[in-house]
Amino acid sequence: MTRTLASAQPFAFSFNPATTALIIIDMQRDFLEPGGFGAALGNDVTPLRAIIPTVAQLLHAARAAGLVIIHTRECHRPDMSDCPASKRLRGDPSLRIGDEGPMGRILIADSQGAALIPELMALPGEIVLDKPGKGAFYATSLTDILTDRGIRQIIFAGVTTEVCVQTTMREANDRGYDCLLIEDATESYFPAFKAATLEMIRAQGAIVGWTASCAQLLEVLDA
Numbered sequence: 538m539t540r541t542l543a544s545a546q547p548f549a550f551s552f553n554p555a556t557t558a559l560i561i562i563d564m565q566r567d568f569l570e571p572g573g574f575g576a577a578l579g580n581d582v583t584p585l586r587a588i589i590p591t592v593a594q595l596l597h598a599a600r601a602a603g604l605v606i607i608h609t610r611e612c613h614r615p616d617m618s619d620c621p622a623s624k625r626l627r628g629d630p631s632l633r634i635g636d637e638g639p640m641g642r643i644l645i646a647d648s649q650g651a652a653l654i655p656e657l658m659a660l661p662g663e664i665v666l667d668k669p670g671k672g673a674f675y676a677t678s679l680t681d682i683l684t685d686r687g688i689r690q691i692i693f694a695g696v697t698t699e700v701c702v703q704t705t706m707r708e709a710n711d712r713g714y715d716c717l718l719i720e721d722a723t724e725s726y727f728p729a730f731k732a733a734t735l736e737m738i739r740a741q742g743a744i745v746g747w748t749a750s751c752a753q754l755l756e757v758l759d760a
């Protein structure tokens with residue numbers, strides 16, 4: 538049955554729980570805990586940790602409503618054959634992708650750092666999608682996963698707003714999905730980048746998609 542989130546911006550967002558997926562982007566220890574990749578790039582992880590309770594609330598509500606749940610992880614194979622040199626060598630981080638850090642090798646699939654944070658572990662039956670890029674459609678089976686399950690609308694949460702979340706939302710929008718980003722369930726290391734991303738997503742008549750708060754969505758999802 539179609540539900541309408543009348544308070545979404547820039548106008549009402551309609552979705553059917555039976556054809557909607559929740560995609561939680563990269564809520565991994567490497568981005569949210571000290572000693573990971575985000576910190577190695579010089580970032581303070583504290584603002585990202587502040588959204589954990591809201592993402593958990595969203596996840597529980599989505600599970601209760603029977604949405605398809607997909608968790609993504611930005612990470613690479615241990616042999617790093619899926620990590621271009623341009624990505625590994627970019628900038629001057631204190632630890633590069635593949636280097637040994639306090640949580641194992643940075644952004645490598647089997648390391649502790651690449652794992653989802655304990656507060657947001659996937660349940661059996663939920664999809665955990667490893668992706669080598671910023672966008673979750675690049676070099677993954679996400680298109681097949683969504684098509685097989687009849688998904689038409691996608692609700693997004695996770696980190697970081699202007700990098701992996703925005704890239705994936707734009708990829709999804711181009712593929713014909715209606716996309717809603719939950720404002721208080723996404724975060725950036727840079728507050729101005731988050732604010733700009735939310736604005737550019739919903740500008741020009743929802744050119745990339747819609748935004749709403751978690752409480753606004755839950756009012757409709759729980760109804």
Ligand code: C5J
Nearest residue numbers: 563611696697700701
């Ligand atoms: C970044 C991400 N910021 N998950 N990754 O490098 O947004």
